[in-house]
Amino acid sequence: MRKTLFCGAALATLVLPAMAQAQSTGTVDAESDIVVSGSRAKPDVNGIQTPDTPKAKAVLTQELIERRTPGQTILDTINLVPGVNFTNSDPYGGSGGQLRIRGFDGNRISLTFDGIPLNDSGNYAIYSNQQLDPELIEQVNVNFGATDVDSPTASASGGTVNYRSVMPKDKLGATVAYSHGTNDMNRVFAKIDTGVFTSFGTKAWVSAS
Structure with missing residues (x-):
């Protein structure tokens, strides 16, 4: 009875390393492909x-x-x-x-x-x-x-x-710019944005210089 028990234990010891070695040789598949894309910036x-x-x-x-x-x-x-x-x-x-x-x-x-x-x-x-x-x-x-x-x-x-x-602005506003230079150069620029004034999103601007 004792000899039979020892033989069974020895066989189990030989089988376990073989099973562990067989599991370690497996391959792992990638879950998904990695795609890298890009575009060249405008100079x-x-x-x-x-x-x-x-x-x-x-x-x-x-x-x-x-x-x-x-x-x-x-x-x-x-x-x-x-x-x-x-x-x-x-x-x-x-x-x-x-x-x-x-x-x-x-x-x-x-x-x-x-x-x-x-x-x-x-x-x-x-x-x-x-x-x-x-x-x-x-x-x-x-x-x-x-x-x-x-x-x-x-x-x-x-x-x-x-x-x-330029696109008209969404809110009512005004822009005024004054320029002065040599030889009595004077210039005034003005622009008025109406803002959105209809339910359809209509907007406009009026300018003069």
């Missing part, structure tokens, strides 16, 4: 962005527009874009000037405000002394090369310049 040099698009394009941000000297025409700000050349006889744009993009004259450039053409309807000329106040412009898009088929100015083979206006 921004002093407020001028160059989006990664098939056509050459430059975007002037509101930050850059606000840093410019008060009273200057918005075309002086666009003049910072490589390939754009604006010549003017006075620093404030009151007497007009000439806008060129990569050598093309102004009558070959489409100038729009929120998609509305600003070129002359007859000869497509750009009146640089009749531009919007920089305070009303949120962003400027400069597209190089020929325009798209659905562009409102199909004759613009030199490029397009589109102003995007």
Whole structure:
């Protein structure tokens, strides 16, 4: 009886390590795949962005527009874009000037405000002394090369310049800015935001300078 008990204990001792060894060789499957995604940030040099698009394009941000000297025409700000050349006889744009993009004259450039053409309807000329106040412009898009088929100015083979206006504020308010410079330069800009005044969310602004 004692010999049989010892043999059973010895067999149990040999089996347990084998079972433990068999369990340690198992594999563990991953519960789920890990996917890492990202996108390249848009390059921004002093407020001028160059989006990664098939056509050459430059975007002037509101930050850059606000840093410019008060009273200057918005075309002086666009003049910072490589390939754009604006010549003017006075620093404030009151007497007009000439806008060129990569050598093309102004009558070959489409100038729009929120998609509305600003070129002359007859000869497509750009009146640089009749531009919007920089305070009303949120962003400027400069597209190089020929325009798209659905562009409102199909004759613009030199490029397009589109102003995007600032959005009206949700609350009633007013903005007044005064600028003084040399040679008796004085400029006053005022803008009134109506705020939301209908149940449909209608809002607007009125400005003068």
